[in-house]
Amino acid sequence: MDDRRLTIENTTSSMVYGPSSMVLEVTDLSGIATLQDSGRRGWNKFGVPTSGPMDWFAYQAANSLLDNSPNSAVIELGLGEITFRALRNTTIAVTGAGYEVENYVWTFPLWTTFYVRAGWTVRVKKTSGGNWAYIAIAGGFDSPVIMNSRSTYLRGGIGSALKTGDVLNSFASPKDLIKLAARDFPVDKFMPYSQTPIIEVIPAPQADWFTPEGIRTFYESEYTLSPSFDRMGYRLQGSPIEKAISKELISEGMTMGSIQIPADEQPIVMMADAPTAGGYPKIANVTRADLPLLAQCEAGVSKIRFRETTVEEAQKRTMDSRR
Amino acid sequence: MLKPLGDSSILIQLGDEIDPRLNQRVHALDALLQTIPAITETVPAYCTVLVHYDPLTTTYTEIANLINEKLSLFDESTHRPSHRLEIPVLYGGASGPDLEAVATTLALSPSELIRLHSEREYTVYMMGFTPGFPYMGILDEKLNMPRLSSPRTRVPAGSVAIAGSQTGIYPVDSPGGWHILGHTPLKLFDPMSESPFLFAPGDIVKFIPDHGR
Numbered sequence: 001m002d003d004r005r006l007t008i009e010n011t012t013s014s015m016v017y018g019p020s021s022m023v024l025e026v027t028d029l030s031g032i033a034t035l036q037d038s039g040r041r042g043w044n045k046f047g048v049p050t051s052g053p054m055d056w057f058a059y060q061a062a063n064s065l066l067d068n069s070p071n072s073a074v075i076e077l078g079l080g081e082i083t084f085r086a087l088r089n090t091t092i093a094v095t096g097a098g099y100e101v102e103n104y105v106w107t108f109p110l111w112t113t114f115y116v117r118a119g120w121t122v123r124v125k126k127t128s129g130g131n132w133a134y135i136a137i138a139g140g141f142d143s144p145v146i147m148n149s150r151s152t153y154l155r156g157g158i159g160s161a162l163k164t165g166d167v168l169n170s171f172a173s174p175k176d177l178i179k180l181a182a183r184d185f186p187v188d189k190f191m192p193y194s195q196t197p198i199i200e201v202i203p204a205p206q207a208d209w210f211t212p213e214g215i216r217t218f219y220e221s222e223y224t225l226s227p228s229f230d231r232m233g234y235r236l237q238g239s240p241i242e243k244a245i246s247k248e249l250i251s252e253g254m255t256m257g258s259i260q261i262p263a264d265e266q267p268i269v270m271m272a273d274a275p276t277a278g279g280y281p282k283i284a285n286v287t288r289a290d291l292p293l294l295a296q297c298e299a300g301v302s303k304i305r306f307r308e309t310t311v312e313e314a315q316k317r318t319m320d321s322r323r
Numbered sequence: 324m325l326k327p328l329g330d331s332s333i334l335i336q337l338g339d340e341i342d343p344r345l346n347q348r349v350h351a352l353d354a355l356l357q358t359i360p361a362i363t364e365t366v367p368a369y370c371t372v373l374v375h376y377d378p379l380t381t382t383y384t385e386i387a388n389l390i391n392e393k394l395s396l397f398d399e400s401t402h403r404p405s406h407r408l409e410i411p412v413l414y415g416g417a418s419g420p421d422l423e424a425v426a427t428t429l430a431l432s433p434s435e436l437i438r439l440h441s442e443r444e445y446t447v448y449m450m451g452f453t454p455g456f457p458y459m460g461i462l463d464e465k466l467n468m469p470r471l472s473s474p475r476t477r478v479p480a481g482s483v484a485i486a487g488s489q490t491g492i493y494p495v496d497s498p499g500g501w502h503i504l505g506h507t508p509l510k511l512f513d514p515m516s517e518s519p520f521l522f523a524p525g526d527i528v529k530f531i532p533d534h535g536r
Contacts, residue, residue, distance in 0.1 A: 041363060041364060042363075042364055043364075043454075043519075044364050044365075044366050044375065045353075045364065045365055045366050045367060045450065045523075045524055046450050046454060046455055046519070046520045046523070046524075047450040047451040047452060047453060047454045047455060047456055146514050146515065147514055147519055155453070156453065156454045156495070156514075157495060157514070158454075158514050202327055202328075202329055202330060204326075204328055204329075205326040205328060205334045205336070250340070250341060250368070250369045250370060250371075251368055251369060251449065251451065251458075252334065252366075252368045252369070252370075252371040252373060253328075253332070253334065253365075253366030253368055253371065253372070253373025254328065254373070255328060255329055255331065255332045255373070255375065257329050258328065258329065275451055275452065276366050276451050277366060277368055277373075277449065277451040282328070285327075285328050285329030285330075285332075286329065287329065287330050288329070288330055288331055288378060289330075311327040311329075311330050311383045312382075312383065312384070314330040314378075315330050315378050315382050315383060318330065318378055318379065319379075
């Protein structure tokens with residue numbers, strides 16, 4: 001069966017390699033699986049979150065392993081497992097943390113690519129040490145482009161979660177599928193995922209709303225991730241952070257990585273589907289470089305610490321890592 | 324006043340209160356900022372603008388300098404030309420289930436309440452909560468009501484509601500704690516449309532009571 005329709009493309013969306021056709025059928029699924037590209041930009045002022053991957057590093061790696069365009073849509077799998085059957089030959093890459101891949105008799109580690117023949121069944125299986133896996137496919141998944149993006153935003157009714165029986169399309173890759181297979185992500189470029197991470201943060205505009213004792217607590221104690229976390233935010237548990245000012249904040253813009261301190265004095269870190277604005281004071285903001293480390297922290301297991309840095313230092317580190 | 328929010332955003336604070344005139348300055352500044360190509364997007368709110376940028380192509384210092392240049396050009400007289408929208412509203416009944424109770428609490432007749440709500444022009448201070456939700460004000464102070472003590476689990480799209488000094492319209496079915504006075508048939512959010520939103524922050528809105536058929 002072949003669905004060789006030409007996809008009508010929005011000019012700002014990802015590069016398209018060729019006509020798209022059916023490639024995978026989801027045969028079993030638990031947890032939450034959505035399609036995500038690099039995010040939906042330009043709509044924050046209308047109240048639409050950026051969305052995109054929880055772990056941008058693993059997302060980018062999955063596409064780069066397959067020579068996909070950097071904005072290609074991938075499956076983001078969280079808190080569960082997915083099994084799918086290939087409807088045609090393809091090559092896939094799976095990255096992230098806390099998963100492994102089973103393909104009949106073989107088990108593959110993450111951060112590799114492998115060739116899949118039509119009819120083969122692949123299972124991305126939950127282990128430990130992380131929350132999110134990224135499943136990229138040669139050519140990139142095809143799905144409707146909504147407001148210039150293929151990222152799913154469930155609370156806003158943009159796109160929908162994958163479910164058993166769904167059939168996914170992908171674009172044709174111009175590359176030889178066999179040549180894309182059996183690639184490993186270079187070890188020296190790896191993200192140092194850890195269950196005892198030290199996360200760099202930059203003090204946020206309301207940092208002076210907290211007492212010196214509250215600030216010390218934030219930087220010197222350990223936090224764990226509460227089990228009730230999702231793509232919107234990570235609620236942390238640990239020593240309460242004392243406020244010096246009790247007035248309410250007038251709602252203002254915020255971003256992925258913003259750490260709000262609500263009335264219960266326990267931090268909430270805003271994640272990929274976070275509201276574009278919020279009314280709790282923000283003590284600090286996670287650096288872009290360290291967001292993947294936080295995203296992959298396990299509820300109740302990881303011991304999270306924060307370290308203060310400056311915007312200048314964080315940006316210098318980002319630039320240096322790209323040289 | 325500029326402050327970093329992480330390594331990809333800058334918060335510009337123009338004041339520290341909910342005030343229509345201050346908010347108009349926010350939107351005027353927001354319009355000026357759209358001419359800086361290195362800014363990827365902005366979130367104008369009550370008294371702040373949050374500016375997002377890409378730290379892989381520029382730095383905090385560069386963006387802060389560009390914003391300060393705009394701020395130096397910016398004075399009390401700078402205004403953003405606003406769009407003015409008229410929104411038909413069917414007040415009361417099944418469309419506005421809280422109208423009677425709000426009128427009773429405020430010791431107004433339902434028709435007085437409708438008049439006070441619909442005779443003013445409101446500014447869209449900011450958008451958020453759900454895609455396309457406009458926070459508007461400022462309400463006549465006679466209409467100030469605290470939020471519902473227990474929010475509804477589902478408020479239908481199109482519901483026109485009040486809380487505190489503000490009024491708003493629910494763009495999609497969602498939970499909500501505001502008092503529902505009426506309903507508009509207009510669609511505030513259509514993700515499949517080329518222009519998905521009816522309103523933009525800074526717009527001027529006037530409600531037109533629809534006296535039915």
